[in-house]
Amino acid sequence: MNRNDILKIIYQELEKVNADHIPLKEQTDMTTDLNVDSVSVMDLMFAIEEEFDVAVPLNDLADIRTIGELADLVEKIGAA
C-alpha cells in the first residue's frame, strides 16, 4: 500500500462532498477547513477500506483532523 495511492482515494472521495471547492492538501483540516460534516468523513472510509482491504475503527478516526493524518492512519493500519 502506497501513501500516494491512499491520498489519491481520500482526495477523490472528499472532492465529492467538497461543495465549496476548497483546494485539498495534506494539511487541510477536514473538520474546520472543509464544509463537510462528520458523517461525510466516516462515509469516505468505506471507499478507503474497500480499496486497501482494511478496517478502520471509529475510535481512531476521532483524533484525525487533517488529510495527511488520515493517510498516516490508513498506512499504519494497513501495515499492521
Added chain:
Amino acid sequence: MGDIFQKFEHIKKVRGHFLEQSACNPLGIKIDEIYSPTQARILGQDCIMLGTNNYLGLTMNDEAIAQSVEATQTAGTGTTGSRVANGSYQGHQALERRIADYYDRKHCILFTTGYQANVGFISAITGKDDYVLIDADSHASIYDGCKLGDATILRFKHNDPENLAKKLARLPEDANKLVIIESVYSMLGDIAPLKEFAAVSKKYGAYIMVDEAHSMGIFGENGRGLCESEGVEDQIDFIIGTFSKSVGTIGGYCVSNHDGLQDLRYAARAYVFTASLPPAIVAAAHANLDTIQNTPSLRTQLWNNTDRIYDGLKAMGFTVGPHKTPVIGIQMTDIESGIRAWQILFEHGVYVNMALPPATPAGVCLLRCSVCAAHTPEQIDKIMDAFETVYRTLYGTPKSEAA
C-alpha cells in the same frame, strides 16, 4: 479569553439561512396548543400533525391519562432518585415484569429515555477488548453509546449484511462482538434485513442487538416489532425499545434472556446516575402497552393510513424511501426546495418534520412524515391535497395525473 461559542458559527449560518427563507423556522417551531394526537395550533395556524412519531395516537388515550393522574395522586410527581437509590417504586418493577412478559423474555431493564437506553446499555456492556459493529445509519444515541464505551467500534455499510460479514471475519474468534442495528430507520423508514443480519451474527459468534424504536406497536401480531413479524425473536440477544413513539409517553427499555442484563443495573451509568421515571409516566406506559397488545385494530388502521399516504405520494412522483412504513421520508433535491415545500405544507395546515444532514443519510434534505392510526380519512384528503400543491409548485403536473 477566546469565544467559546465560535464552534457554533456554522450552525448559526444554517439557521440564519432558514430564517431568511421562512417566516417561521422549520427547525424551531413552537406549538401553541395541542388539540389531539393529530391536531395542533402552531404560530396561530391550525395544523394536521404529520410529523410526531405518535404512530398509534396514544398520547391522549383516556385509560392512560386516568392511570397517570391516579399514579400522580398516590405516588407524587417524581421519584427524585435513581433506581439504585430511592427511585425504584413498585410501579417500575411491575412495568419491567410486564414488558419482559410481553416479549416473553426473562429480563427487562427500564431507562428514563430511549436515548439513555441505548447510551446506557451500549456503553456499559462493551469493554476494552470487545468489538461493536454498528450500521452506518445508526441513530445518534447508538453513536453516543459507542463513544462513551471502551470497545473498538467498527461501522458497516447501511443494511448490508455482506459488509458486516467482511468486518466480522477480520476479528479475533474468541473476542466478544456486538452487532447493532435498527429494525426501521427513523429518517427514510427503510427496513433492515433482520434474518440475514441474525444469520451473519450467528455465523461469527456475535451478539446482536436490535433497536425497535420505530417498529414497536407497528409490526407483529402483538405489536412487538419487526423481530416478531419476521419470526427472528429467538435469534436476537437484546431488544431496545422506547415509550416515546407508539407508547405515546417517554422512557426506554432493554429486554433479553441473558441473565447478565441485570448486572447493568450497577454498571450502566445512564441508569445509575439519573432519576427514574415519574409514577405518571410509568402508569401511562403500562396502560398504553396493554392497549397496544390488545388492540390490533390500531395497527390495521395505521397500515391503511400508511397505504394511502405512501402510495399517494409515490404515485404523484415524490421520491420516498424504499420500503412502505409509517415513517415516510420524502427526499428533496436541495435545501431550498425542501424549505419551500415545508412552507407550502404549513400554509395548507400540514406539519411535517424537516430533516437535514448530518441527521439524514447520504446528505439529503428530507420532509419526514410519520403516519398516525388516528389520522381520519378527511385529514388524509387534506394532507394529499397539500402535497399535490407542493408538487405542482415545485415540479409541475403530478405523475398520477399525467398517466
